Amino acid sequence: MKQRVLTGITTSGTPHLGNYVGAIRPAIAASREPEVQSFFFLADYHALIKCDDPARIERSRLEIAATWLASGLDPQRVCFYRQSDIPETPELTWLLTCVTAKGQMNRAHAYKAALEANLDAGEDADAGITMGLYSYPILMAADILLFNAHRVPVGRDQAQHIEMARDVAQRFNHLFGQGHDLFVLPKADIEEAVALLPGLDGRKMSKSYDNIIPLFEGGSRALKEAVARIVTDSRAPGEPKEPEGSALVAIHDVFANAEERAAFRAELRGGLGWGAAKERLVDVIEQQIGPLRDQYADLMAHPEQIEEILQAGASKARAVAKPFLESLRRAVGLRPMRASLQQAAMPTAEAADSAAATPVFKQYRESDGRFYFKLVSADGELLLQSEGFAEGREAGAWIKRLKTEGAAALADLPALNAPAGRPALEQALAALVAAQDA
Ligand code: TRP
DSSP states (O other): OOEEEEEEEEOSSOOBHHHIIIIIHHHHHHHTSTTEEEEEEEEHHHHHHHOOOHHHHHHHHHHHHHHHHHTTOOTTTSEEEEGGGOTHHHHHHHHHHTTSOHHHHHTOHHHHHHHHHHHHTTOOTTTTOOHHHHHHHHHHHHHHHTTTOSEEEOOGGGHHHHHHHHHHHHHHHHHHSTTSOSSOOOEEEOOGGGTTOBOTTSSBOOGGGTOOOBSSTTHHHHHHHHHHTOOOOOOOTTSOOOOTTOHHHHHHHTTSOHHHHHHHHHHHHTTOOHHHHHHHHHHHHHHHHGGGHHHHHHHHTOHHHHHHHHHHHHHHHHHHHHHHHHHHHHHHTOOOOOHHHHHHHSOOHHHHHHHHTOOEEEEEEOTTSOEEEEEEOTTSOEEEEOOOBSSHHHHHHHHHHHHHHGGGGGGGSSSOOOTTOHHHHHHHHHHHHHHHHO
16 A cells, blocks of 8 residues: 655744755655655644734745745645645544543643743743644644554654654544544654754754744845854864764754765864855755755745645645545544434344344455455345455445445445345345444
């Protein structure tokens, strides 16, 4: 089965080198692997949690979209969309919210940090903390689980959120899966080398610390200016310098190859001045970023092209999300009303009889590599024969729907082949539904 890789970037700031090496670059590399299906999105609902400046949200969405595209994302190959264009995401958020323990959210790092900051400042513990911040990990779990992502490339600071998504997925599977997994359990994909790229002051590069090096915005001039502000020790040119632990060297590392890294260290130990070292750093970053700048500028000048790409991405994403969310709604009991439900609520001898002679579904794989299922009556008569599906879970999902919805689901089947006739098939399905609900 294809591995699904998914990641999002919160659209509350200007993309910086940390976003590029920590998320964008590895995600685009992963999207080019042959057996991978990728979902990359702009986490603009998450942005609303941190930012109440509409102009900044708007600007950031544009910059981040242009950054992904200029960095080599291929929207034909990848599903590239805005979180806020997928109404199934907030809908799933609610389903997950209802099975998430409050105590678990109390332990989320971002919330705990805000709480501790309040207490340190002598404020009320929850001062200024919104429900958005508190529930942030649930929205993120919905992003991931809606597309059943296997791998989620993120920075180390997001690892806890992926763990929380796994937990809530497990709980949902347990409560509503009836022995089948509704959700894939996601795994964080953390590039250890770049998990926490330092910023100008040596702390993690982050817009909240105001220590970033912009990726494209401001052009090569802004890059040079930012690099000039990287904090170093005060050793003069000619004095030997310790490369390990220096933010400048750590940033150089993620843009350089092994040879360049070793040479840079040797030169610093040999007395290379910090000023010259900064020029070296600018050069190595420019080698990668420089060639992408023109496309970035071009995209920024044509927001309507980006809009079109994102709209197309949203329809691709919703083609996956919509039917899946529909099945989740049914799993929790938000189902169309039907007569068989009422009957099932009152088990009768008749229902028990028909259950004893219940027809059975069989799922199998043919030599053509496709997955099929059929429904066979208690005495071996073929009642329904499916067409072939590319994935086993598709066939499984149909069986599940037919068992819970009965004949009502037949209308949606891509091809209907009922060798024993429609009435016999409908009768058999009704018996199955009754058995299921009893
Ligand atoms: N919370 C992530 C960050 O700030 C962004 C994000 C939102 C995300 N939803 C996601 C990342 C889903 C990966 C998967 O970096």
